[in-house]
Structure formats: C-alpha cells, structure tokens
Amino acid sequence: MKIFSAQQIRNCDQFTIENEPISPIKLVERAAETCARWIENHFNKTSEFQVFCGNGNNGADGFSLARILYTKGFDVNVFINEKNSKYSQEAEINLKRIREISGIAVYDFNEIEDLGFQENSVLVDSVFGTGLNRKIEISVKNLIQKLNHLSFPKISIDIPSGLFADRSLEENQIVFNADETLSFQFWKKSFLHPETGKFCGNIHILEIGLSQKFIENEHSDYFVIDETEIHKIYRPRNQFSHKGNFGKTTIVAGSFGKIGAAVLATKAALKSGSGITFARIPACGYFVLQSVCPEAMVEVSGENFVTDFPVENDHVLGIGPGLGTNSETQKSFFEFLKNYKNPVVLDADALNLIAQNTEILSSIPRNSIITPHPKEFERLFGSTENSFERLELARKKSKEFGIYIVLKDHHTQVITPEQKVFYNITGNSGMAKGGSGDVLLGIITSLLAQNYSPEEAAVFGVWLHGKAGDFAAEKNSKEAMLPSDLIDELGNVFKILA
Numbered sequence: 001m002k003i004f005s006a007q008q009i010r011n012c013d014q015f016t017i018e019n020e021p022i023s024p025i026k027l028v029e030r031a032a033e034t035c036a037r038w039i040e041n042h043f044n045k046t047s048e049f050q051v052f053c054g055n056g057n058n059g060a061d062g063f064s065l066a067r068i069l070y071t072k073g074f075d076v077n078v079f080i081n082e083k084n085s086k087y088s089q090e091a092e093i094n095l096k097r098i099r100e101i102s103g104i105a106v107y108d109f110n111e112i113e114d115l116g117f118q119e120n121s122v123l124v125d126s127v128f129g130t131g132l133n134r135k136i137e138i139s140v141k142n143l144i145q146k147l148n149h150l151s152f153p154k155i156s157i158d159i160p161s162g163l164f165a166d167r168s169l170e171e172n173q174i175v176f177n178a179d180e181t182l183s184f185q186f187w188k189k190s191f192l193h194p195e196t197g198k199f200c201g202n203i204h205i206l207e208i209g210l211s212q213k214f215i216e217n218e219h220s221d222y223f224v225i226d227e228t229e230i231h232k233i234y235r236p237r238n239q240f241s242h243k244g245n246f247g248k249t250t251i252v253a254g255s256f257g258k259i260g261a262a263v264l265a266t267k268a269a270l271k272s273g274s275g276i277t278f279a280r281i282p283a284c285g286y287f288v289l290q291s292v293c294p295e296a297m298v299e300v301s302g303e304n305f306v307t308d309f310p311v312e313n314d315h316v317l318g319i320g321p322g323l324g325t326n327s328e329t330q331k332s333f334f335e336f337l338k339n340y341k342n343p344v345v346l347d348a349d350a351l352n353l354i355a356q357n358t359e360i361l362s363s364i365p366r367n368s369i370i371t372p373h374p375k376e377f378e379r380l381f382g383s384t385e386n387s388f389e390r391l392e393l394a395r396k397k398s399k400e401f402g403i404y405i406v407l408k409d410h411h412t413q414v415i416t417p418e419q420k421v422f423y424n425i426t427g428n429s430g431m432a433k434g435g436s437g438d439v440l441l442g443i444i445t446s447l448l449a450q451n452y453s454p455e456e457a458a459v460f461g462v463w464l465h466g467k468a469g470d471f472a473a474e475k476n477s478k479e480a481m482l483p484s485d486l487i488d489e490l491g492n493v494f495k496i497l498a
C-alpha cells in the first residue's frame with residue numbers, strides 16, 4: 001500500500017470530490033460513519049463520548065461523528081474552542097447541525113475541569129488531522145496535556161492531534177496520547193516511526209472509498225508491506241521441480257561461543273525453502289551444527305573463527321551471524337569482498353567488521369542486502385537526529401553504494417537503491433531478543449538463492465520473519481517466545497500463503 005504525504009492526501013481528497021463526484025460534506029459524513037461503525041463494534045451503549053473538535057475538517061469529522069453516535073443511542077458531549085470563529089465550511093455546517101440537537105451539549109475546551117467526566121467516558125480527539133501545519137498553540141496545548149492525564153479510553157480520529165502525517169515532531173511538541181487511532185484509507189509515515197508512532201496506540205486503517213484511480217496513478221516512494229504485495233511476490237513451488245531449482249545457500253557464520261548464531265541462520269535458511277544449504281563455520285561448531293541441522297552440509301574453516309571465505313559463484317552467501325571480529329576473519333572477509341561480484345547478504349559481525357574500516361563499503365557487491373539495526377547503521381554511516389533523518393540517510397547510502405538496506409526497527413524498513421522504502425508491519429516486541437537477526441539473515445539469503453530479486457527477498461523476508469514472530473508470540477507469549485520458535489512457525493506462515 002502506498003504511503004502519501006499530507007499534501008498528496010489532500011489532493012486525493014480533492015480528486016475524489018471532483019471525480020466520483022461527491023460533495024465535501026458527504027465525504028466527511030462517509031468518514032464519520034465509518035468511525036461510528038467501528039466505535040459501535042468496540043464500545044457498548046453505556047459509554048459516554050466526549051468529542052473534542054477543531055476548526056478544520058478533522059473537527060468536521062468529529063461533529064459529524066458526535067451526531068451519528070447520538071442517533072445510535074450513545075450519550076455525547078462536544079467540546080470546541082469558543083474563541084475560534086474561523087471554521088472550514090464542512091466544520092461550520094456540522095457544528096450548526098450539532099447545535100440544533102438539544103440532547104448534545106456543546107462546551108468550551110476550558111470547561112473540562114469544571115464538568116468532571118463520568119467514569120464511563122471515552123475521549124475522542126478530533127482537534128487536528130492531516131492539516132496541522134505548525135506547532136500547537138498554548139490553549140490547545142493545555143487541553144491536550146489535561147486530556148493526556150485522564151485515564152479514560154482515548155480515540156484519535158485520523159491522526160493523534162499534534163502529529164504531522166509525514167514528518168517528525170517539532171521540539172517540545174504536545175501530542176494527544178491515543179489508545180486507538182481510526183485513520184482514513186492510508187497509513188501515515190508518522191505512524192511507522194518510533195518517536196511519533198508511540199502516540200497512536202492501536203492503528204486501524206478505515207477504507208472510506210477515496211479514488212482508486214488517483215491512488216494508482218499518484219507516485220510515491222513509500223509503501224507499507226501488505227498481504228496483497230506479498231501475494232504478488234510469493235511463488236508457490238512447482239510440483240515438477242527438484243532441489244536444484246531452489247538454489248544453493250551458504251551461511252558463513254559462528255565463532256567459539258557463538259555457534260548458536262550459525263545454527264539459527266542455517267535452520268532459518270532451510271525452513272524458508274533453500275534447495276541446498278551449506279554452513280561454513282569454524283571447526284569448534286562442527287558437531288553441534290551437524291547434529292541440530294542434519295539437512296545442511298557443513299564446511300569447516302579455521303579452528304575457533306572463520307579464516308577463509310568461499311568464492312562459489314553459484315551459491316548465495318549470507319555472512320555475519322556470530323562471526324566475531326578477529327583480525328584474521330576481517331582480513332579474509334575484506335579480501336573476499338574485493339573479489340566477489342555477486343549479491344551477498346550481510347548482517348551482525350560482518351557489518352561490525354566493515355564499520356572498523358568503512359572504506360570497504362564501496363567493495364560490497366552491487367545489489368547486496370545489508371541488515372543493520374540502528375546501532376550498526378550508525379557505526380556504518382554516522383548518527384542522525386531521529387529515525388526520519390536516519391531513513392533519509394539510508395536512502396542516500398543505498399543509492400550511493402547500490403545496495404539494499406534492511407533497517408531493523410519496530411517497523412523495519414527496506415530501502416532500495418532506486419530510493420523506494422517499504423515499511424514492514426508484521427512482528428512484535430517479543431522478537432527483540434538476541435538471535436532474531438540471525439534468523440532474518442537466514443530467511444533473506446534463502447529467498448535470494450531461490451531467485452527472488454533482492455527487493456523481493458528483502459521485502460518478503462522481513463514480512464515472513466515478522467509474521468512468524470506474530471504466530472510464535474500467539475503460542476508462547478512475547479516474553480517466552482524464542483527466535484527458534486519463530487523458525488518453527490515459518491511453515492505455518494507459508495501455509496497461509498499457499
């Protein structure tokens with residue numbers, strides 16, 4: 001699914017109004033009805049809704065929602081900034097409709113303290129939406145601060161007030177702290193970055209019938225990886241195929257004390273479809289790997305750490321988990337990078353070795369995939385102020401070095417040399433454990449070996465990894481799930497795709 005900027009969303013809104021055609025007030029009504037349906041399915045009629053409305057069309061949504069909820073039998077109060085005289089046309093019409101209903105009281109923002117809310121209250125934030133264009137002024141700032149201190153369930157309409165749709169926060173910005181965000185049609189970039197996404201609670205993207213024609217034709221470099229995208233990438237196995245059709249994967253990993261990393265990466269490669277899987281590890285891990293991964297072939301290199309790198313051109317190499325940073329490993333790894341031309345997948349210590357001498361970055365074979373977490377990324381490319389800036393730096397570096405960057409985060413981003421960004425929305429905090437990254441390297445290397453393009457392998461790989469993580473969390477809890485459980489769930493994820 002494409003992600004649009006606030007301006008593009010406004011254009012889509014306008015295009016829909018002109019071409020469906022539909023009047024702006026009807027479009028607001030449609031958006032509000034969609035929210036009302038969601039609320040009706042999630043709250044019972046004893047709830048009392050306190051709806052806070054701004055003066056733009058986010059406020060218009062709030063007024064309309066308040067009226068619809070009232071007609072459905074909920075108790076509703078509406079709050080506005082009485083000092084505000086400048087309303088959008090749709091907000092003005094909908095506020096007028098509210099004032100005509102005697103059962104809905106309209107209060108000023110300042111009155112919340114005198115009123116005191118019933119304990120069955122639900123707070124609805126319809127103050128600012130995608131039209132926020134500057135730092136919030138003091139009166140609204142005070143309101144949001146007060147609301148944030150109340151412990152009632154909190155719902156934001158379209159976007160928590162105070163967040164910009166497509167950029168980071170202003171300094172000291174106050175943001176409504178939602179439990180649920182009911183957002184229209186599209187993911188917003190700010191939902192997907194940790195500094196801003198933390199205000200959204202659970203995100204529900206509600207379809208409101210904006211123009212498909214506009215959505216198809218409008219260019220965006222930013223995407224959310226959804227199941228439709230994955231179904232396009234996934235290729236079921238042909239029943240007449242044999243192991244030779246699914247590529248050769250070689251995992252180069254492990255050192256004394258870190259053989260587990262090699263095991264996890266190798267197992268993950270085996271369980272994500274690789275035809276023939278090799279593990280190149282130091283001798284100290286030989287028996288362990290042979291016992292726990294009997295399907296893999298083991299090549300020994302060095303005693304306690306890997307001392308030489310294979311140059312088999314028909315294998316796809318995944319390098320790094322538990323490799324260690326011994327100077328001998330580094331020497332042969334750098335030598336290998338200088339001579340090898342096929343795409344490889346690099347993670348963990350492979351990236352730490354490169355970070356020790358970043359001149360070697362330009363020797364990474366074109367179209368390779370690197371999978372750094374934020375700290376590894378910083379060691380390679382330098383620090384940035386926030387995750388929005390980090391993403392833009394990653395786009396620049398991806399283009400400069402002709403490599404795919406899988407920037408691991410709460411919502412991992414796949415960045416391509418053509419400047420595209422794919423945000424992953426599968427996965428959970430139970431995956432924030434040592435070993436998860438080793439599994440991801442195994443999966444992506446295996447997919448690349450099966451002839452998926454680097455973009456497909458990275459996008460499909462992060463989605464599979466997250467989805468298997470979600471299945472593992474469901475069975476074992478986020479606390480107790482292990483990266484090994486995630487590997488065990490890969491089969492169930494492939495089953496839902498078939």
Ligand SMILES: NC(=O)C1=CN([C@@H]2O[C@H](COP(=O)(O)OP(=O)(O)OC[C@H]3O[C@@H](n4cnc5c(N)ncnc54)[C@H](OP(=O)(O)O)[C@@H]3O)[C@@H](O)[C@H]2O)[C@@H](O)CC1
Pocket residue numbers: 009010012013027028031054055056057058059060061088127128129130131132133134135136137157158159184210
């Ligand atoms: N897009 C769609 O497809 C659909 C969109 N819909 C809805 O429309 C919403 C967007 O509406 P919108 O454009 O009217 O903007 P909105 O967020 O209500 O605020 C703008 C107002 O706030 C003001 N203002 C801004 N910053 C401020 C600040 N810091 N402090 C104080 N004031 C500030 C600004 O003032 P101005 O800049 O004019 O002075 C203006 O008056 C969208 O989020 C969704 O809910 C749906 O109804 C239907 C489908």
Ligand SMILES: [K+]
Pocket residue numbers: 058125126127128129156157158159160161
């Ligand atoms: K809002």
